[in-house]
Amino acid sequence: MNSGDLTLLLDRLLAQAGEHEWLEFKHNDDPHTVGEYVSALANAAALDGEPFGYMVWGIENDTRRVVGTRFKPGSAKVGAQILDLWLHQYLRPKLDFRFDAFAYQGQPVVVLRVPAAVAQPVSFHEVEYIRIHSAKVKLASHADKEARLWAKLNTRADWSAELVSTATVADLDASALAVGRQRFAEKHPHLAGEVAGWDVPTLLSKLKLSRGGQLTRAALLLFGKDESAQFLPLPSQVSWVLKDADGTVLDYQHYGLPLLLAPDALFSRVRNLTVRYLPPGTLFPTEVPQYDAWVIREALHNAIAHQDYAVGGRVNVIEKPDELIFSNVGRFLPGKVECLLTQDQSPEQYRNPCLTQAMVALKLIDTVGSGIRRMFIEQRKRFFPLPDYVIEPEQQRVEVRITGRILGEQYTHALMQQPDLSLMDVFLLDKVQKRLPISVEDARALRARKLIEGRTPNIHVSAKVARVMGEQAQHTLNKGLDSAYYRELVLQHLRNFTACKREELEAVMLAKLPDVLSDAQKRNRVKNLLADLSRRNLIAPERKGPGARWRLVPQK
Numbered sequence: 079m080n081s082g083d084l085t086l087l088l089d090r091l092l093a094q095a096g097e098h099e100w101l102e103f104k105h106n107d108d109p110h111t112v113g114e115y116v117s118a119l120a121n122a123a124a125l126d127g128e129p130f131g132y133m134v135w136g137i138e139n140d141t142r143r144v145v146g147t148r149f150k151p152g153s154a155k156v157g158a159q160i161l162d163l164w165l166h167q168y169l170r171p172k173l174d175f176r177f178d179a180f181a182y183q184g185q186p187v188v189v190l191r192v193p194a195a196v197a198q199p200v201s202f203h204e205v206e207y208i209r210i211h212s213a214k215v216k217l218a219s220h221a222d223k224e225a226r227l228w229a230k231l232n233t234r235a236d237w238s239a240e241l242v243s244t245a246t247v248a249d250l251d252a253s254a255l256a257v258g259r260q261r262f263a264e265k266h267p268h269l270a271g272e273v274a275g276w277d278v279p280t281l282l283s284k285l286k287l288s289r290g291g292q293l294t295r296a297a298l299l300l301f302g303k304d305e306s307a308q309f310l311p312l313p314s315q316v317s318w319v320l321k322d323a324d325g326t327v328l329d330y331q332h333y334g335l336p337l338l339l340a341p342d343a344l345f346s347r348v349r350n351l352t353v354r355y356l357p358p359g360t361l362f363p364t365e366v367p368q369y370d371a372w373v374i375r376e377a378l379h380n381a382i383a384h385q386d387y388a389v390g391g392r393v394n395v396i397e398k399p400d401e402l403i404f405s406n407v408g409r410f411l412p413g414k415v416e417c418l419l420t421q422d423q424s425p426e427q428y429r430n431p432c433l434t435q436a437m438v439a440l441k442l443i444d445t446v447g448s449g450i451r452r453m454f455i456e457q458r459k460r461f462f463p464l465p466d467y468v469i470e471p472e473q474q475r476v477e478v479r480i481t482g483r484i485l486g487e488q489y490t491h492a493l494m495q496q497p498d499l500s501l502m503d504v505f506l507l508d509k510v511q512k513r514l515p516i517s518v519e520d521a522r523a524l525r526a527r528k529l530i531e532g533r534t535p536n537i538h539v540s541a542k543v544a545r546v547m548g549e550q551a552q553h554t555l556n557k558g559l560d561s562a563y564y565r566e567l568v569l570q571h572l573r574n575f576t577a578c579k580r581e582e583l584e585a586v587m588l589a590k591l592p593d594v595l596s597d598a599q600k601r602n603r604v605k606n607l608l609a610d611l612s613r614r615n616l617i618a619p620e621r622k623g624p625g626a627r628w629r630l631v632p633q634k
């Protein structure tokens with residue numbers, strides 16, 4: 079752009095009425111701040127449907143008065159590196175932004191033009207930012223904005239619906255087609271009589287896996303022969319990995335096309351042992367398999383349906399002694415799993431509509447998109463721990479962990495049988511019992527209903543629930559004893575042994591402190607306890623510094 083074009087651009091920006099989240103007038107030229115704003119403006123522009131976001135130096139934000147700037151992006155450096163190159167190094171995905179310095183009304187100004195995010199939110203130093211009014215904030219802290227942005231970005235073309243002009247029905251696997259025909263008839267019983275007479279092109283057309291006689295990528299994913307992977311831009315595989323308790327790989331197997339047959343082949347390798355537990359009110363143990371067949375199939379089918387095939391990578395199933403871990407590449411589009419538990423409704427968008435619609439028609443995934451909620455309900459019915467979703471926005475990866483053992487029978491039975499607990503209540507208490515973090519708001523709500531106790535992050539199930547669970551002793555260990563008890567314990571030890579180092583007192587105290595505290599937190603508690611006793615003039619160190627011995631202070 080020449081100076082005339084830049085002047086017209088700045089005229090247009092200054093004429094904008096009101097506040098716009100894709101436009102910022104700034105004085106600060108700190109490199110880290112500029113990088114964060116590049117991310118925020120790119121994402122805000124995408125959300126508002128603008129082709130670019132802009133940051134302008136040399137204009138007062140409130141008055142829009144031209145004041146000029148000393149910022150010179152062409153010569154600005156971070157260490158020995160030019161600012162422009164330094165910013166490119168930490169932005170993901172790569173972004174073709176540009177700085178323009180020119181004179182406007184006789185004053186030096188700088189305009190930074192940032193293209194709107196296209197395929198995914200733009201991050202700086204692996205953190206995505208957004209503008210909310212005039213504030214720059216982390217995108218992950220605002221789930222509503224994040225969901226809306228992804229909805230905008232996912233209006234791009236469906237990767238799975240792209241046609242493969244060089245592939246024909248001869249490249250499809252006969253066994254997979256036979257299974258697909260059978261599953262389609264089961265899903266649509268009113269068409270069962272007709273399905274048997276359909277030729278392959280008709281079946282694919284009914285599944286919306288072909289257009290104009292040409293196959294889609296989804297058709298190859300589900301029905302393609304193993305060698306048909308050559309027609310896809312990147313290989314598509316499902317992998318099973320067996321690990322021992324220490325994480326050592328004991329065995330593995332990769333499954334290629336057709337993905338329709340991969341789940342059955344994979345699950346034939348999974349060891350689904352028998353678990354025995356004693357339900358309340360009976361003397362006879364109940365025997366159930368470690369893993370519910372529907373739950374683990376739903377987890378794998380979801381991973382296949384929502385894998386981001388455009389960026390490659392495998393769908394992985396890792397089998398450990400008491401756990402199955404499913405993972406796929408691609409962002410979790412609903413944002414948080416809690417959204418699907420509190421709202422009994424289907425997600426608003428899918429990553430691969432062509433593929434997912436065919437999987438629905440083949441009875442592989444749930445029709446209304448509530449399969450995840452049902453997974454939680456099924457685990458609750460079995461008195462097993464709920465699934466754990468590990469969502470990694472920066473790595474664009476989703477992981478689902480299914481536990482194959484009872485964590486605590488009394489806890490599980492009591493928790494699942496309380497009729498006043500919603501699925502979301504169970505979800506949160508399940509996380510507390512597993513020592514997983516929950517939000518401040520959720521902790522406040524549970525504490526108000528006397529379901530949890532303790533200070534964040536060291537919260538634990540409250541006495542109200544513990545009484546039902548028969549875990550009063552564990553509750554006391556979690557909560558800890560009165561501070562006066564700990565003070566008296568130190569004083570009594572010093573009466574018996576006259577003088578002790580802090581390490582000796584730690585050895586006495588650590589086993590007495592709440593189980594919910596880590597070792598480091600327990601040692602810090604002992605340190606604070608000694609400081610408190612010293613302030614009360616009850617004990618004192620013989621000297622300052624490490625290794626000092628503590629003694630009782632003689633009382634008058």
